[in-house]
Amino acid sequence: TDTMDAELDASNATRASRELADIDAALERLHDDPAGFGRCEQTGVDIPFARLDMIPWARSCEDPTV
Numbered sequence: 208t209d210t211m212d213a214e215l216d217a218s219n220a221t222r223a224s225r226e227l228a229d230i231d232a233a234l235e236r237l238h239d240d241p242a243g244f245g246r247c248e249q250t251g252v253d254i255p256f257a258r259l260d261m262i263p264w265a266r267s268c269e270d271p272t273v
Contacts, residue, residue: 233264 237244245254247268254268 229264233266 233244245259246252247254248266250268252268254265258265258268
C-alpha cells in the first residue's frame with residue numbers, strides 16, 4: 208500500500224502541476240489579448256459561460272477528454 212500511496216501522490220502532484228500550468232497560460236492569454244479571452248481556440252466562437260464558470264482556463268468549447 209505504500210507504493211500505491213506514493214504513486215497516487217505522484218499522480219496528484221502531476222495533475223496539480225498541469226492545472227497550474229493551464230491557469231498560468233490562461234492568465235497570459237488574458238493579458239495578451241483581453242478581448243479574445245473566452246473564445247474557443249479551435250472554432251473562434253465564444254466559450255459558454257457555464258463552461259468558463261467551471262473551468263476559467265478553458266481553451267475550447269468542448270471537453271477534449273469526452
